[in-house]
Amino acid sequence: MGRVRDALLAFYDAHKRELPWREGVSAYATWVSEIMLQQTRVETVVPYFHAFMRKFPTALALADASSDDVLAAWSGLGYYRRARMLHAGAKVVVRDHGGEVPHTREALLELPGVGRYTAGAIASIAFGQEAPLVDGNVVRVLSRVFGIDRELSPQDDELWSLAQALVRGPRPGDLNQAIMELGATVCTKDAPACQDCGLSRWCEARRLGKQAVWPRLPRKKAPRKVAMEALLVERRGELLLCRRREEGLFGGLWEPPMVERSMGDRRDASELFAEVLGCPVEVSGVASVVRHVLTHRELTVTVRPGCLGAPDAMTCAGPYQAARFASRDALSTLGVSRLSRKVLESGAEIAEKKPRRGKLR
DNA sequence: AATACGGGGCA
DNA sequence: TGCCCAGTATT
Known part of the structure; x- marks a missing residue:
């Protein structure tokens, strides 16, 4: 030694x-x-x-x-x-x-x-x-x-x-x-x-000549595939963000409302969001699909633009402890996961396309 | 002892 | 894809 x-x-x-x-x-x-x-x-x-x-x-x-x-x-x-x-x-x-x-x-x-x-x-x-x-x-x-x-x-x-x-x-x-x-x-x-x-x-x-076999390490398990829905609500240039509870995945971070869609759950996305936000939600189409891999989960997030039916009645439930509208500038003052940034960015592209979509109608 | 917990870089 | 990274807390 x-x-x-x-x-x-x-x-x-x-x-x-x-x-x-x-x-x-x-x-x-x-x-x-x-x-x-x-x-x-x-x-x-x-x-x-x-x-x-x-x-x-x-x-x-x-x-x-x-x-x-x-x-x-x-x-x-x-x-x-x-x-x-x-x-x-x-x-x-x-x-x-x-x-x-x-x-x-x-x-x-x-x-x-x-x-x-x-x-x-x-x-x-x-x-x-x-x-x-x-x-x-x-x-x-x-x-x-x-x-x-x-x-x-x-x-x-x-x-x-x-x-x-x-x-x-x-x-x-x-x-x-x-x-x-x-x-x-x-x-x-x-x-x-x-x-x-x-x-x-x-x-x-x-x-x-055993460099390739040592150290002998236990095998890791493959991540579980999970389907999620994310809701993008913009109001007067501000984004709807929710703060996750301190414990668990992404604890304490802010993100657009996201819900897990369990296997076989055929309910409308708006219904899933309404459950978490405590008020009616309207969704319009799909902005994008974001893939994100974590150690134990492989997430596929369907990102949907939408709006709240009764913003004043908004509460939050499930994984969330608070909700607010925030400017994009405020994002740098809050904890935000890489996943949420991807979801937000994929929505930003859609927002820029909005005027054109209006033209097509 | 097993599992949850992010994200990225490399073969 | 799977592996690994100056690991810890919880169950």
């Missing part, structure tokens, strides 16, 4: 990428970056990290922000529960820790949204603690170097033991980042660059 550690640090010192959360940043910045990096690629996170830190430079600033502001800064990044929990975590830090991010793994684990990976990352990187971490990269590197030939997940106890052994001694934060960096840039899933890898001399996968 000593030689592996030295090789990792040498690799890191020579080849680490310059990333905005790498050098001389606050523990709060490390925390923000680690939450954003959960299941999300480095390149995707970079612009979000810059914008988020500019808008919420400290835990105090984040704690004082509105939920809509935080979700607006997270819009498009996905896994929006992360944003809600980071926001809640900032409030805990301000209330219970004087605005300072806690230093120990144990205290970090108490924060919402911080699990064993993230606690290890913050404790080691921001505070120099000998705290281990295991993510997808670590699974790959350790399974290959040590030749672990059984089904693995990032929760595997043996991997955590190895990771713990790895970070004992100097520079635990750099060691954790080094093994992840190696996994991300050298020890990749496909076509690993073993010829450039400082660990290849001691690597079981390299010795046995």
